[in-house]
Amino acid sequence: MALTLDRVTLDLRGRRVLTDASTTFAAGRITVILGPNGAGKTSLLRAAAGLIVPSAGKVAIDGRAIAAMRRDERARTIGYLPQSGDVAWNMPARDVVALGRLPHRASADDDIAAVLAAMAATDTEQFAERRVGELSGGERARVLLARVLAGEPQWLLADEPLASLDPAHQFDLLERLRGQAARGVGVVVILHDLVQAARVADEIVMLRDGRVFASGPPAEVLTQQNLRDAFGVDVLLFPDGEGRMLPIPAGRAGSA
Amino acid sequence: MSRTLRLGLLALLTAVLFALSLMAGKQWIPFDAWFGHDPRWAIIAELRIPRAVLGVLLGSALGLSGAVLQGYLRNPLADPTVIGVSSCAALGAVASIVLGFGAGWLGQFGWAMAGAGGAMALLAMLTARAETPVVFVLAGTVLASLAGALTAFLISIAPNPYAIAEAIDWLMGALTDRGPDDVVMAAPFIGAGVLMMLFTGPGLDALALGEDAARSLGANLGRLRWQVVIGTGLAVGAGVAVTGVVGFVGLVVPHLLRPVFGAKPSALLVPSALGGAALTLAADSLCRLAPGAGEVRLGVAMALIGAPFFLALLFREGARQWR
Amino acid sequence: MKPLIALIALGLAGCASAQPATTGGIVSTNPCSDQLLLALAPGRVTAISHYSQEPGATSIPIGLARRYRATAGTAEEVIALKPDLVVASSFTSKTTLAAYRRAGLKVLTLDSPTTVAASRDQIRNVAAAVGEPAAGERLIARIDRAVAAAAPRDGRRPATLLYISDSFANAGPSLLTEMVGLAGLGDASKDFGLAFSGNVPIESLVAHPPKIVLDPDPNGRTASLRRRVLGMAGYQVIEERFPRQLVNCGGPTIIPALRALAATRSRALS
Numbered sequence: 001m002a003l004t005l006d007r008v009t010l011d012l013r014g015r016r017v018l019t020d021a022s023t024t025f026a027a028g029r030i031t032v033i034l035g036p037n038g039a040g041k042t043s044l045l046r047a048a049a050g051l052i053v054p055s056a057g058k059v060a061i062d063g064r065a066i067a068a069m070r071r072d073e074r075a076r077t078i079g080y081l082p083q084s085g086d087v088a089w090n091m092p093a094r095d096v097v098a099l100g101r102l103p104h105r106a107s108a109d110d111d112i113a114a115v116l117a118a119m120a121a122t123d124t125e126q127f128a129e130r131r132v133g134e135l136s137g138g139e140r141a142r143v144l145l146a147r148v149l150a151g152e153p154q155w156l157l158a159d160e161p162l163a164s165l166d167p168a169h170q171f172d173l174l175e176r177l178r179g180q181a182a183r184g185v186g187v188v189v190i191l192h193d194l195v196q197a198a199r200v201a202d203e204i205v206m207l208r209d210g211r212v213f214a215s216g217p218p219a220e221v222l223t224q225q226n227l228r229d230a231f232g233v234d235v236l237l238f239p240d241g242e243g244r245m246l247p248i249p250a251g252r253a254g255s256a
Numbered sequence: 257m258s259r260t261l262r263l264g265l266l267a268l269l270t271a272v273l274f275a276l277s278l279m280a281g282k283q284w285i286p287f288d289a290w291f292g293h294d295p296r297w298a299i300i301a302e303l304r305i306p307r308a309v310l311g312v313l314l315g316s317a318l319g320l321s322g323a324v325l326q327g328y329l330r331n332p333l334a335d336p337t338v339i340g341v342s343s344c345a346a347l348g349a350v351a352s353i354v355l356g357f358g359a360g361w362l363g364q365f366g367w368a369m370a371g372a373g374g375a376m377a378l379l380a381m382l383t384a385r386a387e388t389p390v391v392f393v394l395a396g397t398v399l400a401s402l403a404g405a406l407t408a409f410l411i412s413i414a415p416n417p418y419a420i421a422e423a424i425d426w427l428m429g430a431l432t433d434r435g436p437d438d439v440v441m442a443a444p445f446i447g448a449g450v451l452m453m454l455f456t457g458p459g460l461d462a463l464a465l466g467e468d469a470a471r472s473l474g475a476n477l478g479r480l481r482w483q484v485v486i487g488t489g490l491a492v493g494a495g496v497a498v499t500g501v502v503g504f505v506g507l508v509v510p511h512l513l514r515p516v517f518g519a520k521p522s523a524l525l526v527p528s529a530l531g532g533a534a535l536t537l538a539a540d541s542l543c544r545l546a547p548g549a550g551e552v553r554l555g556v557a558m559a560l561i562g563a564p565f566f567l568a569l570l571f572r573e574g575a576r577q578w579r
Numbered sequence: 580m581k582p583l584i585a586l587i588a589l590g591l592a593g594c595a596s597a598q599p600a601t602t603g604g605i606v607s608t609n610p611c612s613d614q615l616l617l618a619l620a621p622g623r624v625t626a627i628s629h630y631s632q633e634p635g636a637t638s639i640p641i642g643l644a645r646r647y648r649a650t651a652g653t654a655e656e657v658i659a660l661k662p663d664l665v666v667a668s669s670f671t672s673k674t675t676l677a678a679y680r681r682a683g684l685k686v687l688t689l690d691s692p693t694t695v696a697a698s699r700d701q702i703r704n705v706a707a708a709v710g711e712p713a714a715g716e717r718l719i720a721r722i723d724r725a726v727a728a729a730a731p732r733d734g735r736r737p738a739t740l741l742y743i744s745d746s747f748a749n750a751g752p753s754l755l756t757e758m759v760g761l762a763g764l765g766d767a768s769k770d771f772g773l774a775f776s777g778n779v780p781i782e783s784l785v786a787h788p789p790k791i792v793l794d795p796d797p798n799g800r801t802a803s804l805r806r807r808v809l810g811m812a813g814y815q816v817i818e819e820r821f822p823r824q825l826v827n828c829g830g831p832t833i834i835p836a837l838r839a840l841a842a843t844r845s846r847a848l849s
Contacts, residue, residue: 046468049468049472050472051468051471051472071474071476072474074474075472075473075474076474078472079472080468080469080472081469082465082466082468082469082472084466086466087464087465088330088463088464088465088466089330089464089519089520089521090519091464091518091519091520092518095518095520096464096465099461099462099464099465099473100473102458102461102462102473102474102475103473103474131519144465147465151473281782282780282782282783282786283782283783283785283786295785295812295813295814296785296786296812297811297812298785298808298809298811298812298813299781299782299785299786299808299812301811302804302807302808302811303781303782303785303804303808304782356635364800415630415633415635415636416630416633416635416636416823418743418744418747418823419635421744421747422744422745422746422747425746425778432778432780433746433780433781433801433804433805435804435807435808437804544780544782548772549771549772549773549774549777549778549779549783550773550777550778550779550780551778551780
């Protein structure tokens, strides 16, 4: 199964944020979208989720345009985890997770089962009755991930899910995403942290100035040259002992 | 205590207040006056029953609109006046009083509904491409200011002092001397508005996660905005058209019920309608019981009850209550 | 759109009746003094209040009112007319009165008389001020004749509630209250504890219904409901129309007002 963006161009408020972007996300794998600020990462992810309509190009799942899908079918298929972790109302965690069931017309029992499974997968059962406002940042991030998982989507699109999490919780969340990919879900994540990206990605899509600058396996994309060109930083590559090269940012690129 | 039980108790409270409002007044009319040829039956049939029904309609319209708007704008400070519909409906009614258009009650009601309709259309236009609730609130505030200024202007050019007195009296909001005709006129609009608003539950819940997340859950935000604007516009507009401006209910009732029924927007809809009805019935009974020749104006009574109560709540709970 | 057109029409109504500029004479700036002056010295009135040209507020026949120039009562308009005398009311704003004084105009301020005796005194004062004492005495004589004609022949005093708008009933010390008494009617407003004109909820009416209800528009919202409820309760209440024009002023209005009240009483008691 594949989620493809085919020559997608996006204009937002009169500004072109994405030009002719083409890429394919595979099910069962983790694709990481990287790029400097303003490169168009969030826009690309939102287009993939069907939240914005491209000015040109097509977004499709296995050849079927997502724009042609009905709202609730698309909602069941694609789960979107936005960057902002705010929940407007101080509801119990259980109710927040249950929101993920909105697009489903399932029985109450199926809903409850899905919510429980999602909370088990994110290790959040113990605060089912506690209100979101009282949870710590890491706990709330897991609850919000559980919300997406409760929808049992085939695609999980997450926008900077590690922002404002400490390193332990970052590893924790990435592990759960890996678990989802292992179960066949197509995971697409926007990350800022180059090291975490190198560790978790099966595929990398690097954006610069609204275009796909490079894409492919991390070993091919995360080269010193690419990172210098895309981010304007020099990196040192360290092996992590598991066959991957981790790019550690060392400083701003010298005079070009 | 389960939700059903709590809802049942709230409904029971409303029913008790309904019965009480049929009895209470400067004339206490016990139930045995209902049967037999007691002339006070006329009071019950033509005045108290329509008035209590209107109290339920108005109260549920205001309470429910408050809950819907707070959910939609993701702000516990929102209430029906924030979208400007009640001010525009009041403008329409005052225009008919001062300029003498529309003799009798149908004209005044029609003008007030026209005002409400105008506000809804303007709101829809102004927020067509709004990405945040801020535009919505700004548009409503502008409408309310404009309507308020025009209302004051109309009062200032009133052709005779009686028109001024009538306009000012009407603006204070009252259920006094509202009869079956008022119920017949207002009920369809309020009913339609309330029904439309009851469908907004799932959309409001989804919005709690933000607009992108809501859309990703399949919420149709465009249709939700229509339901909110038209639902609150019809219900609040018709309410104001019949009774004048009654504030506080939409703000206070959802707030009071949140600790009891939970903060999830959809869970507050029916309770807020019932709570609004109960509060309005209680306040209206107090209006009738107030000493003096006339009755206290409902809008005034609501503010006098609501404001100190709310202040007390704020002092006690502090900022913790907001979220 | 309709209200806007009405506003424009209202604004133009003032201009339409403008006559070639005449100066001097008497300028009156409220409907009650308009009426009094037109009764005492019609030829010397240069301008009247614009309210007198509006059917809802006037106390003089519209046709007559339209023949005169009208002002909105602003100091500018009045000063520009260079009148010999300005007749204002106790409702005229202090700033406007001060402006007249600064312009050196002679100003006569009238209040609203609350008794027939006070109205007589006012007529005498105004007549003297405009130099028509004889006309004043003639008017007072007509008023006295009207009072005599309205006086009841027997001791019956049917309780009467007089509405001055759809829901406000007249009460308290006022000219209307005195006239109701002079015409041989009882003042029902006392039964409801009203100290001043105000609202009587229909519920209270049903508990203690008056014999007669007078209102300016029997088809008004509250009037219709009132009639219905009283009927349902089985009370026979006589309802008659009492035009709003008879409610506003003293002076010449006393005559038709007393006549109407007396006629109502004789119809009610027959």
